[in-house]
Amino acid sequence: GQQLNQSxxxxxxxxxxxxxMNCTSSSIFNTWLWYKQDPGEGPVLLIALYKAGELTSNGxxxxxxxxxxxxxxLNISASIPSDVGIYFCAGDSGDSNYQxxxxxxxxxxxxx
Amino acid sequence: xTAVSQTPxxxxxxxxxxxxxxxxxxxxxxxxxxxxxxxxxxxxxxxxYNNKELIINETVPNRFSPKSPDKAHLxxxxxxxxxxDSAVYFCASSHILRTGELFFGEGSRLTVL
Numbered sequence: 001g002q003q004l005n006q007s008x009x010x011x012x013x014x015x016x017x018x019x020x021m022n023c024t025s026s027s028i029f030n031t032w033l034w035y036k037q038d039p040g041e042g043p044v045l046l047i048a049l050y051k052a053g054e055l056t057s058n059g060x061x062x063x064x065x066x067x068x069x070x071x072x073x074l075n076i077s078a079s080i081p082s083d084v085g086i087y088f089c090a091g092d093s094g095d096s097n098y099q100x101x102x103x104x105x106x107x108x109x110x111x112x
Numbered sequence: 113x114t115a116v117s118q119t120p121x122x123x124x125x126x127x128x129x130x131x132x133x134x135x136x137x138x139x140x141x142x143x144x145x146x147x148x149x150x151x152x153x154x155x156x157x158x159x160x161y162n163n164k165e166l167i168i169n170e171t172v173p174n175r176f177s178p179k180s181p182d183k184a185h186l187x188x189x190x191x192x193x194x195x196x197d198s199a200v201y202f203c204a205s206s207h208i209l210r211t212g213e214l215f216f217g218e219g220s221r222l223t224v225l
Binding site: 031033037040041042043044045048086088090091092099100102104105107 | 116152153154155156157160167169202204210212213214215216217218219
């Protein structure tokens with residue numbers, strides 16, 4: 001099935017650094033979402049975006065719905081140890097079954 | 113109270129067995145889902161269930177069957193388990209069908225030997 005292109009696959013960063021990850025699609029999406037999964041847990045919604053160009057923040061997290069409607073990015077400022085985990089993008093292409101399309105995830109690792 | 117709860121959290125079984133995973137949500141949501149997450153962490157939707165309407169991902173083998181006794185419960189039954197069924201299975205719910213705002217359970221790790 002269709003899958004979003006999410007990059008990078010993994011990131012090794014120092015505590016305090018800013019982080020940026022993105023997702024792209026070959027088709028137009030109506031909704032973009034960003035989830036975080038901690039080890040041993042289910043994904044948790046961080047930010048939902050519903051309009052092209054929309055820029056939304058949630059604490060140190062900021063996400064944008066690309067103006068072309070084919071991409072989205074997530075930024076994390078001043079990373080802290082609890083930011084470790086896997087970040088997933090997901091999108092709605094508006095098909096009749098309404099099945100979210102998911103990225104493969106970006107694994108964030110903070111170097112000690 | 114856990115919003116979306118699944119049992120069991122861990123399940124180890126032999127090939128060929130039949131097993132079930134239970135899911136309950138206390139959020140009053142109308143839609144529930146089952147997702148499979150493989151060893152590479154890919155999330156793949158298996159089923160969505162909304163107001164007695166079942167939407168099936170066509171790639172899911174018919175050995176997998178969801179059963180919903182009521183709006184708050186969606187159980188997953190798997191027949192004739194195969195090695196490739198080993199994965200983490202997540203239940204999720206949402207207020208309505210046409211939303212990406214899902215609430216996930218903690219997952220059920222199935223290991224088939």
